[in-house]
Amino acid sequence: MSNRDTGNSSTMLGAASPLVLPPLPYAENALEPVITAKTISFHYGKHHKGYVDNLNKLIAGTEFADLSLEEIIASTAGRPERAAIFNNAAQTWNHTFYWKSMRPQGGEEPPAALKQRIEASFGSVDACKKELASAAVSQFGSGWAWLVLEAGILKVVKTANADVPLRTGMKPLLAIDVWEHAYYLDYQNRRADYVSAVLDKLINWEFALQNSG
Numbered sequence: 001m002s003n004r005d006t007g008n009s010s011t012m013l014g015a016a017s018p019l020v021l022p023p024l025p026y027a028e029n030a031l032e033p034v035i036t037a038k039t040i041s042f043h044y045g046k047h048h049k050g051y052v053d054n055l056n057k058l059i060a061g062t063e064f065a066d067l068s069l070e071e072i073i074a075s076t077a078g079r080p081e082r083a084a085i086f087n088n089a090a091q092t093w094n095h096t097f098y099w100k101s102m103r104p105q106g107g108e109e110p111p112a113a114l115k116q117r118i119e120a121s122f123g124s125v126d127a128c129k130k131e132l133a134s135a136a137v138s139q140f141g142s143g144w145a146w147l148v149l150e151a152g153i154l155k156v157v158k159t160a161n162a163d164v165p166l167r168t169g170m171k172p173l174l175a176i177d178v179w180e181h182a183y184y185l186d187y188q189n190r191r192a193d194y195v196s197a198v199l200d201k202l203i204n205w206e207f208a209l210q211n212s213g
């Protein structure tokens with residue numbers, strides 16, 4: 001039996017097999033000292049895994065059981081009676097995307113092709129980072145800050161709770177999780193410190209460039 005992938009690809013493998021938690025792209029301690037192994041262990045091993053497990057329970061035997069993760073998100077978005085499925089599907093997708101949005105020794109100069117596009121849209125890399133930080137810090141309650149591509153322009157947007165810019169036709173390039181579970185063990189209420197450390201030391205511009213193609 002083949003397992004469906006939740007790795008942000010639109011590939012649909014076997015029908016009605018469970019969605020699988022993708023492996024972390026690095027060791028749990030690889031992002032220290034910015035994000036500790038303890039945080040990653042809970043965030044990936046409990047929260048992200050929990051969304052995948054809940055989603056599999058919720059879709060078993062339903063019209064959604066044979067769909068890819070992206071199809072589940074698209075077909076439940078904006079349907080209040082399907083909110084539980086949407087929330088768990090979107091959080092499954094968002095977290096896989098978030099892990100890839102960071103890497104050890106990230107946060108350096110973006111690759112030239114991306115830097116050009118950032119400068120065209122924001123004026124400078126610093127201005128882009130400031131906008132991302134501001135979106136991440138100002139999101140009230142749980143949610144996400146995103147670098148997205150919309151009609152050829154790079155933009156920063158924020159979403160609440162599980163919501164994902166895919167739903168409104170924007171192409172995500174990077175995500176920063178600002179749910180408290182992402183930083184509370186390491187930074188307590190200091191969300192701004194977590195966000196600026198992620199942007200300066202972990203953000204994965206190569207991943208953003210791959211997504212912008």
Ligand SMILES: [Fe+2]
Pocket residue numbers: 043047095177179181182
């Ligand atoms: Fe999270």
